[in-house]
Amino acid sequence: MQGKPLEGKVALVTGAGRGIGREIALRLARDGATIIAHYAHSNAGADETVSEIEAGGGRAIAYQADIAKRPEVVAMFERIDRDPGRLDIVVNNSGVQAGGPLAELRDEDVDYVFGVNVFGPLYIASEAAKRLPDGGRIINFASTLAKYPVAGSGLYSAAKCAVQSFTESWARELGAHNITVNTVIPGATSPGMMDASPEYRGFFENASPFKRIGRADEIAAVVAFFASPEASWVSGTHIVANGAANT
Numbered sequence: 001m002q003g004k005p006l007e008g009k010v011a012l013v014t015g016a017g018r019g020i021g022r023e024i025a026l027r028l029a030r031d032g033a034t035i036i037a038h039y040a041h042s043n044a045g046a047d048e049t050v051s052e053i054e055a056g057g058g059r060a061i062a063y064q065a066d067i068a069k070r071p072e073v074v075a076m077f078e079r080i081d082r083d084p085g086r087l088d089i090v091v092n093n094s095g096v097q098a099g100g101p102l103a104e105l106r107d108e109d110v111d112y113v114f115g116v117n118v119f120g121p122l123y124i125a126s127e128a129a130k131r132l133p134d135g136g137r138i139i140n141f142a143s144t145l146a147k148y149p150v151a152g153s154g155l156y157s158a159a160k161c162a163v164q165s166f167t168e169s170w171a172r173e174l175g176a177h178n179i180t181v182n183t184v185i186p187g188a189t190s191p192g193m194m195d196a197s198p199e200y201r202g203f204f205e206n207a208s209p210f211k212r213i214g215r216a217d218e219i220a221a222v223v224a225f226f227a228s229p230e231a232s233w234v235s236g237t238h239i240v241a242n243g244a245a246n247t
Contacts, residue, residue: 004032005228010084012036014067014124015094017045019192020141023216024091024223025049029058031224034084037062038076040094040116059084067094068115073123077131089137089227090128092121092163097193099155109155117159125170129179136179139226140167144187144240148247164238171236180235182226187242188213208243 011028015021016037025035026049035053037060039046046062053060061083065076080087096116098109125138132138142160149157164183171181186192188204190213204213222241225231 004030005230006089007032009033009088009227010036010086011089011091011227012038012080012087012124012128013091013093014038014120015040016049016062017042020186020189020216020219021091021093022049023191023220024093025060026052026056027217027220027224028089028091028227029053029056029060031228032058033089033227034058035060036080036084036087038067038094039064040066067120067124068112070119070123073120073127077127081131086133087128087131088133088135090124090132090139091223091227092124092138092140094120095141095143095160095193097153097156100152102154113155113159117156118162121163121166125166125181129170129174132174132177132179134178135229135232136174136177137227137231138170138174138179138181139223140164140181140183142167142183142185142238144185144242144245144247146185147240150247167238168236175235180226180231182231182235183238184219184222184226185238185240185242186214186219187240187245189216189219190214191216192219204245204247207247208245210243212243214241214243 011033013025016025017039037049050060065072146160167183
């Protein structure tokens with residue numbers, strides 16, 4: 001792993017057991033980082049991510065937490081303090097979708113979507129801010145649905161708008177400590193949430209002039225840039241990675 005841009009760094013990737021989160025973990029590991037592969041429920045998936053990284057000569061460890069619950073986030077960071085004992089990069093990738101027609105609003109959907117998509121990144125970043133060293137990175141995830149909301153996506157779209165606001169505020173606060181904060185805004189991507197909604201795939205393919213949806217490794221490449229030394233003067237920004245799709 002010598003000569004890699006993230007050699008000696010430790011990266012926490014939330015939701016690293018599958019989809020975009022796994023690709024991010026694998027990419028940052030190839031770039032030299034030790035990976036903390038967070039998972040909420042996909043224990044087997046996180047173990048597969050760890051095994052794949054280790055097979056490639058890297059180091060990774062899987063930690064579980066429901067990031068919507070602050071005590072569990074605190075407990076996870078206490079484990080990080082013990083092993084690997086430092087933290088340089090945080091990728092707030094975890095996200096969930098739920099909801100539907102406004103007239104059918106359910107309290108459990110509100111709690112679920114805002115718990116994972118808003119409170120989760122907030123709790124993670126709060127603990128990370130106590131630990132990240134000079135040159136640290138926080139990389140948040142929003143969605144093009146924040147810019148192009150569709151009917152029934154109000155909860156998810158609003159949550160992702162909140163994340164973008166977090167990014168801009170935290171960048172100004174943490175810049176004084178030489179910590180950058182940025183947002184990746186993916187469009188429809190596979191593997192990812194799009195795989196759970198095959199009926200919409202054609203719609204999103206046709207929305208891009210490339211006539212396809214994104215690949216998870218293409219999103220991971222944007223994360224890798226934000227995490228790299230080359231992005232030291234990039235903070236408070238949002239990169240849209242959706243193949244110029246108009247929705």
